[in-house]
Each structure stands twice: as C-alpha cells, then as structure tokens.
Amino acid sequence: MGRTGMTVVEAQNLVKDYTTNGLTVPALRGISLSFEQGEFAAIAGPSGSGKSTFLHLVGCLDVPSSGEIRIEGTDVSTLSRKELAFLRRQKIGFIFQAYNLIPVLTALENVSFPLTLLGVDRKEAKRMAEEGLAAVGLEGMGNRRPKEMSGGQQQRVAIARALVKRPSLVLADEPTANLDSKTGAEILELMLSLNRTLGTTFLFSTHDRMVMEYARRLVHLRDGIVEGEERKGEGQP
Amino acid sequence: MSRGEFRARKPRNVWFREVLTVSFRNLSRHRVKTVITTIGVAVSVALYIFMDAWLLGMNLDSRRNIVSYEIGAAKIQSQAYFEKKEDLPMYESFSNWKPIAQALETAGYAAAPRMTFTGTLYSRSGSAPIVFHGVDPERERRVLRYMNYLEAGRFPKEGTYEIALGLLAAEKLKLDIPRKLTEEELTRLVEEAARTPEEEAFIRRLYARQEPVFFLRKDVSRTELDRFWELLVASGRNDARISTVIDIKEESGKIRHVYQVMEVKVVGIVNSPNPKTNGNVAFMPLDVLSGEEGLLLEDQVTEILVRAAGAKDSDLPGPKESPEAIEGALRSVGLPLPSPLRVYGWEEYVKDYIVAARGDNVSTRVMILLLFILSFLGIANTMLMAILERTKEIGMMRALGMTDGELVLSFMIEAGMIGLMGGIVGMILGSLANIPMVNYGIDYSAMAKQLSGDFGYRITALFRSAWNPGTIIGAGIVATLISALLSVPPTLRALKMPVTESLRFE
Numbered sequence: 008m009g010r011t012g013m014t015v016v017e018a019q020n021l022v023k024d025y026t027t028n029g030l031t032v033p034a035l036r037g038i039s040l041s042f043e044q045g046e047f048a049a050i051a052g053p054s055g056s057g058k059s060t061f062l063h064l065v066g067c068l069d070v071p072s073s074g075e076i077r078i079e080g081t082d083v084s085t086l087s088r089k090e091l092a093f094l095r096r097q098k099i100g101f102i103f104q105a106y107n108l109i110p111v112l113t114a115l116e117n118v119s120f121p122l123t124l125l126g127v128d129r130k131e132a133k134r135m136a137e138e139g140l141a142a143v144g145l146e147g148m149g150n151r152r153p154k155e156m157s158g159g160q161q162q163r164v165a166i167a168r169a170l171v172k173r174p175s176l177v178l179a180d181e182p183t184a185n186l187d188s189k190t191g192a193e194i195l196e197l198m199l200s201l202n203r204t205l206g207t208t209f210l211f212s213t214h215d216r217m218v219m220e221y222a223r224r225l226v227h228l229r230d231g232i233v234e235g236e237e238r239k240g241e242g243q244p
Numbered sequence: 245m246s247r248g249e250f251r252a253r254k255p256r257n258v259w260f261r262e263v264l265t266v267s268f269r270n271l272s273r274h275r276v277k278t279v280i281t282t283i284g285v286a287v288s289v290a291l292y293i294f295m296d297a298w299l300l301g302m303n304l305d306s307r308r309n310i311v312s313y314e315i316g317a318a319k320i321q322s323q324a325y326f327e328k329k330e331d332l333p334m335y336e337s338f339s340n341w342k343p344i345a346q347a348l349e350t351a352g353y354a355a356a357p358r359m360t361f362t363g364t365l366y367s368r369s370g371s372a373p374i375v376f377h378g379v380d381p382e383r384e385r386r387v388l389r390y391m392n393y394l395e396a397g398r399f400p401k402e403g404t405y406e407i408a409l410g411l412l413a414a415e416k417l418k419l420d421i422p423r424k425l426t427e428e429e430l431t432r433l434v435e436e437a438a439r440t441p442e443e444e445a446f447i448r449r450l451y452a453r454q455e456p457v458f459f460l461r462k463d464v465s466r467t468e469l470d471r472f473w474e475l476l477v478a479s480g481r482n483d484a485r486i487s488t489v490i491d492i493k494e495e496s497g498k499i500r501h502v503y504q505v506m507e508v509k510v511v512g513i514v515n516s517p518n519p520k521t522n523g524n525v526a527f528m529p530l531d532v533l534s535g536e537e538g539l540l541l542e543d544q545v546t547e548i549l550v551r552a553a554g555a556k557d558s559d560l561p562g563p564k565e566s567p568e569a570i571e572g573a574l575r576s577v578g579l580p581l582p583s584p585l586r587v588y589g590w591e592e593y594v595k596d597y598i599v600a601a602r603g604d605n606v607s608t609r610v611m612i613l614l615l616f617i618l619s620f621l622g623i624a625n626t627m628l629m630a631i632l633e634r635t636k637e638i639g640m641m642r643a644l645g646m647t648d649g650e651l652v653l654s655f656m657i658e659a660g661m662i663g664l665m666g667g668i669v670g671m672i673l674g675s676l677a678n679i680p681m682v683n684y685g686i687d688y689s690a691m692a693k694q695l696s697g698d699f700g701y702r703i704t705a706l707f708r709s710a711w712n713p714g715t716i717i718g719a720g721i722v723a724t725l726i727s728a729l730l731s732v733p734p735t736l737r738a739l740k741m742p743v744t745e746s747l748r749f750e
Binding site for chain 1: 266270640
C-alpha cells in the first residue's frame, strides 16, 4: 500500500519560540509542510535544527507560537486539551527514542494499553496485541517485562504499541538513536514494511545518515527553517 | 473531520481494569514504601477504632449507670429547687408527694421520693461531710439499683435510724470491714466485737498475718463477711451521729435554720458501678426524717425520681420517659403537676459528665486526628515521590491519549489502594484489639479510688469498650478517600508540565 493522496498532516507557517530566563530562542521559524497518507518521511537535520519540535507540534504534544496545524483536515488549535488527548488517542502513534514503555506492564499489556484506552474489549485487545507483537517479530515474548528485554526488543514493542490501534499517523522521534546500527536497520526495515502493508503515514526525525537512506521523503531542517527536500521513488534504496 | 470526533468516548469499564492493573503493579514495584505507608495508615485507623470504641463504651456505661443508680429517667422538682440544685436547697422542698407518686404508678411509672440534705457524719474515728438522701426503700428499689450492690450489710429498714454509706466515706470513717490491721488494732477490734470465745476465734480466723500487720484473708466467704459485719454493727462500732442544719422557708420567704443531731447506725456499705453512690453519700429511711427527731419534714421531699415501670437496666430512657411524656401521663390520669413543680430529664443533672465526655471526645479525637494527619503525610509523601519518579511515564501516557482526568483518577486509585489496604488492616487490628476490651475491659479501680471516684464518668472499676460498626467501616472508608484525595495535588502539579517537558524529565 502506498500514498493515496489524502493529506494527513498540513503545517502552515509554523513558528515556535522558547523563552528561557527572559531570553526568547526561536526553534521553528515559519515551516510549511504537508504529508499525505502512506508517506514514509524523515525530518533530518543537526541538533537544534527544530526537528523534534516539529514532531511535537504535529503530535499535538506542544502548541506553536503561531501558524496552523491540520490533522486530517482538523485545525488542532480549535481543540480543547481534552479533545487533543482524544485526537492523540485515536489518530496518532508515538515511537520514542527511549522507548518509554510502562515498566510494570508486560510487553503484551503495553501493546494492548492504547486499545483499552479506546474501549476495545479486553479479549479483543489481547488478540490484536498478540498480532501486533507477532508483526514486529516478538511472537511468544508477550509475558516479558520491559526490563527483561533488549533495547531493540523494547523498541519493537513500542512500534507495535504505536501501530496496534491503526493510527493515521506514526511519529517517531529518533527511533534508532539508542540502538546499535544492525538493530537500528532492522527496526527501520520493520517500520518500512509496516508502512507498506498498512499504509500508515510515518514521520520520523533523525540526524543519522543510515536512517535517512530509508526515508521515501527527506526534509532537511536547519535553524528552524526548511533547508531542502528530497523524494525517492518506491523500491529505493 | 469535525471536532466532534475527538469528544469523549466512554470506555471506562475497560481502561479502569487496565488502570487498576497498572496501579497494583506500581504498588508492588515500590513494595517497601507501600508497606511502610500502609502500616502507618493501619496504625492510625486501628487506634481510631480502638479509642472510639473505648469512648463509646465509657459513655454508654456512664449513661446507663447514671440512669440506673443515680437519677432514674427524670426528676420532679420545684422550679426554684432546680435552679439552685447545686446548693441542695432543702427549703425549696414540696409536700403532697404521695398523690403524685400514686398517679405516676397508675400511669405505668415507678416513682421514688427523696429528701436530700447535707450534714456531717461523725464516727469514732473522725468526721466527714456527707450528702444524705432520705428515701422510701420500697419505692427507691423500683427506680434505682444501687441497693443491689452492698459491699457489706443490708439496706436500711423503714422506721429505723439506719443508714447505708458510700464505700469511700465508710473507709474514711473506718465504718467498713477493716482490710488491714496492726496487732494492737486487731486485739481492740476483737475485744469490741466478740462476745464469746467462739466469736473471737472466728474474727481472728478472718485475718492472716503478714508481718508486721494482719490482712483480711482473700478467701473469706460472703457468709463469713456478713456474720462479721453483724458482729461489728452489734458492737456499736458502726454507730454514728449526723449533725445537720435544717433550713425552713417561712411564709415571709425568710430562711430559718434549726440545728439537729441524729444518732444513726451504719448497716450497709454501698459500692455500685456508679461512683456517685459510693462517695460521701448516705441513704436513710425517709419516714423517720418527718418527725421532730428527724428533720421536721411533715412529709416534705425535695424530689421524686421517675422511671418507666419494668424498664431494663441496660436500656437508656425511651420516649415514654421524656419530661413531656411524663407530664402528659400525669395529666391523662387526672393529676396535672401543680405549678411550682416540673419534670426535668436526667441529662439536666449530669452536666459534669457531659462536659467531661465532650472534652474527652474532642481531645482524644484531636489526638487521633494528628496521628491520622501524620500517616496521611506519609501517603502524600509516597505519592509525591511516586508521581515525581514517574513524570516521564505521565508524559508518555498523555502522549498515548490519556486525559488529565483519567490520569488524576489513576493516581487516586493507586493512593486509594494504599488507604484501602491500610484501612482494612487497621479495621482488623482495631477490631482485634476491641475484642478483649469489649469482653473483659480494663480494671482501673485503683485510679478511680485515688480520684475519689469523681472524674465525671460514672464508672467505678471496669473500663469496657463497645462495638461501633459505623466507625469501624467509616474509618476504613475515610482512610481510603483521604489517601485518594492526597494524590490529587501532586498529580495536578505534574500535569501542569508540558508533555514535551515531561517526556524529557529524568
């Protein structure tokens, strides 16, 4: 499954300033980007270029100083705090650099957690979570707690957790930064394969060359503005 | 897509179980902290249950003892007497008590007339100020029960100058059965009381030598004690003299004082469960007080005690025994109370007890409340630390789509579970501690004696608790709720932090 032409994310003239000790530091200085359903895109750039800030704004984890973000056509600035939480719950999956699994839950419970938030029946949620774990190659490891798993395995659980509810958009902030290059490559292969099979839009930040190779679309940020953009055809690299 | 799509769906039943699981697991993750906090809550809850049962038991026993041994359900007195009752103004007495008592008996009440006056009682060993109650023994028995608790002897008979004396006064005036004697005192006692060698041997047998004194043996039977008491009374050792001033109100309103002396014999010693009957108090027949050798009463009394006929000692006065009901009953049998007389409920006479009970209630509860606060500070600290440690986790849960309300609720559940566990353990511990206190109590007669039995509560020896299911369950519920609520401020504080900052928190 590839791109369908439906716009999932639309960012218009995004500006984000941080104020520390009375000093205003610009993180994003007017970014306009849109992503269609099924895209596998990377936001690349050096540290401090604004890539994480951009992902946080798109994920509704933070609010822009000015500009507009639309998720599947909805202007998120019109939503209340509670409605934003429901939007994240229903539409967005997150994959964090530090995995951020719930330490007291097993892998299976971690994956089924977003489903229970959505009101999916416990048995059904368990079945879907098992499928999700199998899809990321962790079949039979559902009963393990995060501390009993390697970094790569934990990140696979995080991917399964992000995808199990079939979100419109998966945001991954430096998903391979804590992993060795071999595991990182495996994770990217997995994400790419899920993107192809499920048609989920993947948007991830990175400053790693190897990760950039996997992206179908590469947006370069520098000092809070879009420096350039590359698109690759299907089948590459 | 419209905004409405992101409005709340209500998957509560599903996520609630998940949140419960997370909460339980977090509690076991921080096991040591959980156990310590739980113990703190449990101790507070157990102490509260224990103290509440203690106070309740003491209050219930006190109330029963006041009604059964001291006052009855109500008193009929003149308004003037009631207003000055602390001074025991015998000149505010009233006559014609018999038709009122009979009318009350017809209406289904027991009525006991009394003439209360003060005086000094002289024995061979000394003197003591005493409150005397002239009573009709038969009628008194139907209202009060203290005469069932005679430490020695019997209750005075009508038509005699006999008195029954409170135990503490009897001990002070050496009118009781001596428990400890020197050899010299024993010899003198034997000389006074024994008329035959057999009686002398009998008395000596009652005492065991424990150098350098003699103690009344602990295995002396009731029959032996009764015989010994009779010998003491017969010997004249228990003869005493009442010196009193009779206050008579003349028609002009002037009070006339008449000095009077009465020779009496102490025939019984009262030691009832109500300390008020066991202090400097004496009971004597009312009829002998009427004549010139008594108090020149001409059938006057200061009060009539009232209780429902056949009321059980364990019952507190019911609606039938309220002043209004008693006055109504008198009207219904055609004898409304004459105007200077009124019926006053028992609680009007025990302000000292009510003050003591209220004071103890408040101070004890404040103490326990402080303990509660300390243990809940423990919970607050535990939750504060837990929430601080899990700031990143909170950020991640918010990213997953949990609302502020759901997160607050999940931490409330976690803290509430500590309160619930502590509450349950506390309820069990408190109840276990109550079992011996309810069934056996604590004997504190020595302390009561030191305070001359007058410390507000109407209990003499046994300090027993009473079950209070409301408090037991309530303490557990309150512990759970307070614990849950204590998690709210730190959670709200954590939620003020932007999600992105929470996610970066280390």
